[in-house]
Amino acid sequence: MTTVRLRRHGNSVGITFPAETCIRMGLEAGQELTLIELSDGVKLVRRSVALERQLQLAREVLQEQADALQELLDQKGRT
Known part of the structure; x- marks a missing residue:
């Protein structure tokens, strides 16, 4: 080391x-x-430019789907 x-x-x-x-x-x-x-x-x-692009696309999808993801979390919390 x-x-x-x-x-x-x-x-x-x-x-x-x-x-x-x-x-x-x-x-x-x-x-x-x-x-x-x-x-x-x-x-x-x-x-890694390719990895950075993949991470950026994942962030964009998560931002676009934030409401749906929050709803799923809320439903899971109620069960």
């Missing part, structure tokens, strides 16, 4: 990855990663 340190970069905070990790994981400067917040920490994964 490798430990990294958070460093201030202007108003943000950044992580510097060891060179060995970048080589092993195929990471390059300027590459975008997706940050996933977990209950016990964070996870960084390579950015």
